[in-house]
């Protein structure tokens with residue numbers, strides 16, 4: 001049932017959750033059986049290894065939410081592809097980010113609506129804590145993406 005409330009994707013299962021220190025700790029498991037290589041789009045079914053990430057999500061019941069998720073690294077078996085091993089891509093989480101996309105979207109809206117020092121205070125009040133440096137980085141990343149997008153067309 002919590003899987004439905006979280007509404008991440010069909011390959012995510014909640015295997016445990018607990019409330020500790022005014023925070024929900026939710027352990028997620030990926031049940032992906034195959035995934036596409038980001039370089040060549042060939043489908044891989046061979047898992048290379050697993051690694052764990054801690055990810056902040058939007059709050060529930062006015063408490064912070066933190067996911068612990070085990071992600072897979074996969075082999076690309078396409079002999080002409082330069083990528084031999086790749087990490088699984090998720091629709092709701094950018095690579096190398098410590099927050100879900102929806103969590104970062106909320107922080108971006110707060111950061112753009114006021115100063116970053118004020119936004120930091122608001123983020124703590126809303127239980128999506130982020131330092132003003134993090135909020136500045138989110139703004140900077142937004143502009144980098146826009147510039148990339150303009151030149152990409």
Ligand SMILES: [Zn+2]
Pocket residue numbers: 037038039040041042076077078081082083
């Ligand atoms: Zn590949």
